[in-house]
Amino acid sequence: MKEVLTVCPYCGVGCNFYLQVENGKVKGLRPSKEHPINRGSLCPKGATVHQVIYHPDRLTKPLIKKGGSFKEASWDEAYSLIAAKFAELKERYGGKSLGLLSSSMATNEDNYLAQKFARAVLGTNTVDQCARLCHASTVAGLISSFGSGAMTNSIEELGGAKCLFLIGSNPAEAHPIIANNFIKPAVRAGAKLIVADPRRTELAKRADIYLPLRPGSDIALLNAMMNYMIAEGLHDEGFIRDRTEGFAELREVLSRYTLERGAEASGLPEELIRAAAETYAKNSPASIVYCMGITQHHIGTGNVISIANLAMLTGNVGKEASGVNPLRGKNNVQGACDMGVLPEFLPGYRSMGDGAARGAFEAAWGVKLPDYEPMIWCTRMWDEILAGRLKGLYIIGENIAITEANLSKVERALEMLEFLVVQEVFPTRTAEFADVILPACSFAEKDGTFTSTERRVQKVRKAIEPLGESKPDWLILCELAQRLGYPMAYDSPAEIMEEIRRLVPTYGGITYKRLEEGFGLQWPCPSEDHPGTKFLHKDRFTRGLGRFQPVEHRPPAEEPDEEYPLVLTTGRILMQYGAGSFTRRVPALERANPENFIELNSEDAGRYHIKEGDKVRVISRRGEIIAKARITEIRPGTAFMPFLYQESPANRLTIDTLDPICGIPEFKVCAARIEPVG
Ligand code: SF4
Numbered sequence: 001m002k003e004v005l006t007v008c009p010y011c012g013v014g015c016n017f018y019l020q021v022e023n024g025k026v027k028g029l030r031p032s033k034e035h036p037i038n039r040g041s042l043c044p045k046g047a048t049v050h051q052v053i054y055h056p057d058r059l060t061k062p063l064i065k066k067g068g069s070f071k072e073a074s075w076d077e078a079y080s081l082i083a084a085k086f087a088e089l090k091e092r093y094g095g096k097s098l099g100l101l102s103s104s105m106a107t108n109e110d111n112y113l114a115q116k117f118a119r120a121v122l123g124t125n126t127v128d129q130c131a132r133l134c135h136a137s138t139v140a141g142l143i144s145s146f147g148s149g150a151m152t153n154s155i156e157e158l159g160g161a162k163c164l165f166l167i168g169s170n171p172a173e174a175h176p177i178i179a180n181n182f183i184k185p186a187v188r189a190g191a192k193l194i195v196a197d198p199r200r201t202e203l204a205k206r207a208d209i210y211l212p213l214r215p216g217s218d219i220a221l222l223n224a225m226m227n228y229m230i231a232e233g234l235h236d237e238g239f240i241r242d243r244t245e246g247f248a249e250l251r252e253v254l255s256r257y258t259l260e261r262g263a264e265a266s267g268l269p270e271e272l273i274r275a276a277a278e279t280y281a282k283n284s285p286a287s288i289v290y291c292m293g294i295t296q297h298h299i300g301t302g303n304v305i306s307i308a309n310l311a312m313l314t315g316n317v318g319k320e321a322s323g324v325n326p327l328r329g330k331n332n333v334q335g336a337c338d339m340g341v342l343p344e345f346l347p348g349y350r351s352m353g354d355g356a357a358r359g360a361f362e363a364a365w366g367v368k369l370p371d372y373e374p375m376i377w378c379t380r381m382w383d384e385i386l387a388g389r390l391k392g393l394y395i396i397g398e399n400i401a402i403t404e405a406n407l408s409k410v411e412r413a414l415e416m417l418e419f420l421v422v423q424e425v426f427p428t429r430t431a432e433f434a435d436v437i438l439p440a441c442s443f444a445e446k447d448g449t450f451t452s453t454e455r456r457v458q459k460v461r462k463a464i465e466p467l468g469e470s471k472p473d474w475l476i477l478c479e480l481a482q483r484l485g486y487p488m489a490y491d492s493p494a495e496i497m498e499e500i501r502r503l504v505p506t507y508g509g510i511t512y513k514r515l516e517e518g519f520g521l522q523w524p525c526p527s528e529d530h531p532g533t534k535f536l537h538k539d540r541f542t543r544g545l546g547r548f549q550p551v552e553h554r555p556p557a558e559e560p561d562e563e564y565p566l567v568l569t570t571g572r573i574l575m576q577y578g579a580g581s582f583t584r585r586v587p588a589l590e591r592a593n594p595e596n597f598i599e600l601n602s603e604d605a606g607r608y609h610i611k612e613g614d615k616v617r618v619i620s621r622r623g624e625i626i627a628k629a630r631i632t633e634i635r636p637g638t639a640f641m642p643f644l645y646q647e648s649p650a651n652r653l654t655i656d657t658l659d660p661i662c663g664i665p666e667f668k669v670c671a672a673r674i675e676p677v678g
Contacts (some may be wrong), residue, residue, distance in 0.1 A: 004463035005032065007450045008046040009443035010327035010577045013037060013177045014452025015046050016519060019444055019463040021279075025315040026050050026444055026464055035519050037155050037452075039306040043176035045577050050444070055585045057426050059439035060468020070437065075469065075479075078436050083483035085419045085435075089392045095123025095370055101378055102129045102331035102341045103397025103430060103473070105459055106440075107448025109493040110473035111332070112500050114396055115479045120367045121486040122655070125352060126390065129379035131340045134205055136377070136662035138326040139337055139349075143306025145312075147537070147543025150334060152323035153287065153535040154454045154522065156265030158182040160321035163192040163283035165276075167218065168293020168409070168668075169308070172202040173574040175291075175327045175453075179203060183289075191235040196221065197293060198569065199599065200633035207274050207350065210662050212635045215295060215569050216556035216669045217266040222306040222330055223553065224262020226313055227254040234281035236315030243541070244312050253550035267433035267551055267635075281314050292329070292571065295331065296667040300659045302551040306525035307603035314359060318537040327455035330578065335451030338440050338504065338523070345373045348504035359497055364503055379404065380518050386414040392419040397440065399579035401429040402649055405655035405665035406622050417438045420489055423476060425668075426581045427667045439471050441466035448474070448493040450517065451523070455533070457510050458520035557657035557667035560637065564620065566604065569644045570650045571668075582642040595626040596648035598674070599640040605631050606676055615677040620670055623652035626677060639672065665670055 003018035015038035020028040029050045033040035037215065057165040062078035063070040065149045073081075089097050100122065103112035111129070116125035128380060131139065139149035146152070158164065159182045163224035167412045173178040179202075184319035185205055187193045195204040196211040196218070204210045213221055229235050230251060240247050259270040266273070280286050283339055287309055294303045307318075307324055316322040328334050348359035352372040361367055378400070386409075404410045414420065414433040431437050445466040467628055471479075474493060481488035490496050494512045501507050506524040514528070520534040536542065560567055575584045575592040584590050598618055600610065618641070625648045627641060634640055641650040657671040 003030065004461050006461045006463065007043070007331065008460045009049060011175055011333060012043050012453035013175050014331065014450065014454070014456055015042055015177055015588060016311055016458065017042060017046065019050060022163060022464050022494060023465055026053050037181065038177050039181055041177060041180065044589060045583055046268070048581065048588060051442050051519065052582045053442055054587045055426070058467055058470070059424055059427060061274050061439060061516050063437040064468070065305060065435050069447065071188040072406045079480055082421055082480060084437055086392055087484060089419060090123060093391055096126065096392040097389065098122045098124045099126035099376065099381055099392070100124070100394045101396065101398045101400065102127065102128050102336060104131060104336040105397050106341055106473050107332065107493065108335040108451060108457070108500065109445070109448045109496040110477070112496060113474050113477045113488065114214065115339060115341045115347070116365065117481055119369055120365045121481045121484050121488065121631070123370050125372060126376040126381065127341055127342050127343060129333070130330065130403065131337050131664055133296050133665065133667070134292055134329045134333065134380045134402060136664045137304050137327055137659055138298030139342070139663040141301045142308060142324065143349065145308035145324065145547050145549065146304055146541050147235065147335070148319070148536055150455050150536070151325045151453055152317060152486070152537060153325055154659040157184060157321040157535065158287055158289070159186045159327070161186060161191055161285055161287040162495045163196045163286035164574050165193065165288045166203060166282050166287060167288065167290050168198040168528045169289050169325060169327060170197065170201045170203070170571065171289065172197070174572040176574060178327065184269050185375065192283050194276050194279055198635040198638045207677045209272060209279055211272055211276060213266055214265070214267040214635070215567050215638060217292060217302045217553065217608060218298065219551050220257065220262050220265030220553035221256035221268065222271050222310050223254055223282070226310055227257045228259060228274055228277045229313060229436050230254065230283050235313045239315030240313065240662065243318070244546040244548055250309060250404040250548040250550045253552065270629045283388055284312065284314065284316060285319055286316045287322055287325060287527045289325045289471070291326060291327045293403055293668060295326070296664055297475060297669065298557045298657045298659050299554050300664045301661040306547050306551045309548055309551070312548060318535070318539070318541070320535060323535060331452070332450040334451070334453055334455065335457070338451055338507070339500070339501065343377060347500065348506060352386035356417065358570060361503065372678060379658055379663045379665055382410050382413040385416050391417065393417055394421045395430060396423045397425070399428040399430045399581055401433065402644065402646055402651065404577040405651055405654040407649055408623055409656065425471055426577070426585070428581050438476055439468065439470040440476065441470040445470070446472040449497065455522045456520040457507070457515065457523060459512070459515040491551040556671065557604045558655050560671045564673045565637070566672045566674065567638045567674035568620065568670050569638060569640050569668045570651060570654060573574055573642045576642065576644050578644065580646070596641065596645035596650070597630045599630045599634050600674070601636045602631050603635050603636045603637070608676065610674070610676055617677050618653060620653035620672045622655065625649065625652050639674070643667070
C-alpha cells in the first residue's frame with residue numbers, strides 16, 4: 001500500500017491526510033499527525049471523503065442532451081459541439097453574451113486557466129465563482145480598509161489570543177477543526193470568548209459573553225461598542241495616530257451610536273454591549289473571527305468594514321494572535337479569488353480597470369482583454385439572461401440551482417439560456433439544465449494546489465488515475481481552448497503554476513519543489529528565499545495606512561411583518577458540505593441529517609402549535625418548502641435552515657437583494673411564516 005499526502009477538498013481549514021492506495025485504488029485515508037492545523041484529526045466530512053471517489057453516480061463520460069435526455073458522447077463530439085456553439089454565440093452577440101462560473105473546489109491551476117479561458121478565449125469578463133455568495137464582501141471590505149482581502153492572521157494564532165470575538169461564525173459546525181484544535185483549547189486556557197449569533201451555538205454556550213443579536217444589526221452593535229470604547233478611553237491612541245487615517249470622520253459618526261441606540265437596534269441589553277466592549281478592548285491581543293453571518297447581508301461590505309474599524313481602534317491588527325479573520329467556506333475559495341476568478345480583478349487582485357495591469361496580462365496572454373464594464377457578478381447573471389443579454393454559460397463545479405438566492409428566478413434563467421455547459425464530478429440539479437455535461441475528475445485524481453483560509457498554498461497530489469473518461473479541469477479547458485483557436489497548452493499543473501508565479505507577485509516564491517518540502521507556504525511569498533507570511537500588516541498595512549471608514553446601520557432589505565412574522569436565516573451544518581453533492585453520497589453523513597429542518601424557538605413553536613419533529617410548511621414571498629421542526633435556543637422570532645437540500649431548498653425562500661458594492665445576496669435575512677402540515 002502506498003500513501004499519498006493531499007488536502008481535504010471540503011472546507012477552507014485545509015486539513016491534510018494520506019490517501020491509502022493499493023493496486024491503483026483508494027482503500028482508505030489517514031489524517032496527517034504532523035500537519036500544523038489538523039494535527040492528526042479530521043472532522044466527519046473529511047474522514048469519509050474517500051468513500052465518494054468510486055460512487056456509482058460518478059460522471060465518467062461526456063453527455064449531450066438530445067430530445068430532452070442525456071446521451072453518452074465522445075470527448076471529440078462534446079468539444080466540437082461546445083466550440084461551435086460558443087463561436088456562433090460570440091459571432092452573433094459578441095463575447096459579452098458568454099459567461100463562465102468556475103469552482104472554488106477546483107485547484108488554483110484550474111481556476112487560473114478558467115479565468116484565462118473566459119477572458120482570452122471567450123472574450124468575456126463575465127467570470128465569477130461562489131466567493132460572490134460567501135465572502136465577496138470580505139474581499140471588498142478588507143481591501144478598502146487594509147489593502148488585502150484575506151485573513152490577517154493564521155489559524156494557529158487563535159490559540160494565543162487573550163480574547164476571541166466570534167461574530168456571525170459557527171466554527172464548531174462550519175470549520176470544526178479550528179474550533180476543536182484552537183478555539184476550545186484557548187478558552188480552556190483562559191482566553192475570553194465573546195460570541196454574537198442569533199443561534200445559541202455550541203461555542204455560544206461556552207462564551208463569557210453571549211450576544212443573541214437581531215439578524216442584520218451587526219453595524220449598530222459594533223458602532224455602539226466602539227463609541228463606548230472611545231468614551232472610556234479604551235482605544236489605542238498610538239496605533240490610531242501612527243498607523244491609520246480617517247479617525248476623525250469615524251469618531252463623528254460613532255458619536256451618534258450610544259449604548260441605548262445599539263441596544264434598540266440589536267435587541268440586546270445595554271449591559272451586554274458594554275461588557276463585550278470592555279472585554280474585547282482590555283484583553284489584547286484580541287482576535288475577531290467572522291464568517292457568513294457577517295458577509296451575507298445587503299450591507300455585508302459595511303459589516304466587514306465595521307469589524308476592521310473595531311480591530312484598528314484597539315490596535316488589534318498587525319500583531320501576533322490578533323487581527324480580522326474571515327473563515328473561508330470552501331477549500332479553495334481563497335485561491336479562486338487570488339487567481340482572479342472575479343470580474344473586478346485579474347490574478348493577484350490587479351484591477352480589471354487598471355491600464356498597467358491590463359497591459360501586463362495582455363502581453364503575457366497575447367490578446368486584447370475584454371472591457372471592464374458592464375461588470376456582471378454571478379448574482380447578476382440571472383437578470384442578464386432573462387433580459388436576453390447573456391446567452392451562453394459554462395459552469396465548472398458549481399451547483400447554483402441550489403446555492404443562489406431566489407431559486408425560482410435562477411431556474412427560469414437557466415431554462416432560457418441558449419447554451420449551457422456543466423463540468424462536474426457528480427450529476428447535480430444545475431446539470432439537469434445543461435446541453436452538455438463534461439465529466440471532471442475528483443481531487444484524488446489530479447495534481448495542483450489549494451489555498452486555505454489562512455493563505456496557505458498546499459499541494460494536492462494525484463493518488464489514482466482519473467475514473468472512466470473523466471479529466472482534470474485544467475486539461476479540459478486547454479483542449480477546449482485549442483478547439484476555439486487559442487494556443488492554451490500546458491504539460492502539467494506545475495507549468496501553470498510557473499505562469500501564475502510570474503504574474504502574481506504574492507505567489508512569486510511558491511514553487512512545487514518548495515511545496516513538496518513541508519505543509520505549504522502562506523502568501524505573500526514574493527521570492528524563492530522568502531519563508532511566507534504568518535500575519536499581515538505588521539509594520540505597514542498593505543495599502544499604507546489602515547483606513548477608518550464610518551458605516552451607518554441600515555435595516556435588512558425585508559423585515560418581518562404581520563403576514564411574514566419570522567426572520568429566516570440560513571447556513572451550514574456539521575455533517576454536510578456545500579450543496580451536498582459529495583457528502584449526501586456518504587451513508588454515515590446522510591444518516592445523520594437525511595432531511596431538511598427548521599430551527600425554531602419554543603415560544604414561536606408554541607404560537608404555531610408545532611412540536612419537535614413536526615413537518616412544517618415554510619413560506620416566503622418567493623416560494624415555499626417543507627421541513628422538519630427542531631426546537632432550539634435560537635433567538636425568539638428567528639428561524640434557521642441549512643441551504644443544501646435539493647428536495648427542500650431553503651434558497652427557494654431567500655431574497656436576492658444584493659449588496660450594491662460587492663453583489664452578495666442577503667441570505668441571512670428574509671421574512672417568512674410557518675404553517676403546520678396536515
Ligand atoms: Fe476537511 Fe474542513 Fe473537516 Fe478539515 S475541517 S477535515 S478541511 S471539512
